Amino acid sequence: MSTKRFFWDSREIPFCEGETIAAALDAAGLSSFGSDALGRPTRYFCGIGACQGCLVRIDGVAREACLTLARDGLRIESLEHDDV
Ligand code: FES
Numbered sequence: 642m643s644t645k646r647f648f649w650d651s652r653e654i655p656f657c658e659g660e661t662i663a664a665a666l667d668a669a670g671l672s673s674f675g676s677d678a679l680g681r682p683t684r685y686f687c688g689i690g691a692c693q694g695c696l697v698r699i700d701g702v703a704r705e706a707c708l709t710l711a712r713d714g715l716r717i718e719s720l721e722h723d724d725v
Contacts, residue, residue: 647715656711663688663695663706674706675719683720696720 673682
């Protein structure tokens with residue numbers, strides 16, 4: 642069985658089938674996903690789509706990493722506050 646991976650900027654992140662992007666990034670040791678409007682680091686917090694702390698850019702669109710399942714080959718970038 643081959644390992645599935647997506648790309649966080651240029652870094653390959655492995656994940657398990659059914660895992661969210663936020664869980665995979667957290668498991669890979671990434672504690673910050675970008676910065677908010679006040680310049681504070683964003684992160685995986687509530688896990689249910691309520692806090693918006695885990696927003697990332699997926700295929701050019703801002704989405705909650707905690708609600709989005711990882712897919713093989715996906716390209717994901719940090720979403721800086723200027724992007725929102
Ligand atoms: S962790 Fe709160 S919306 Fe994703």
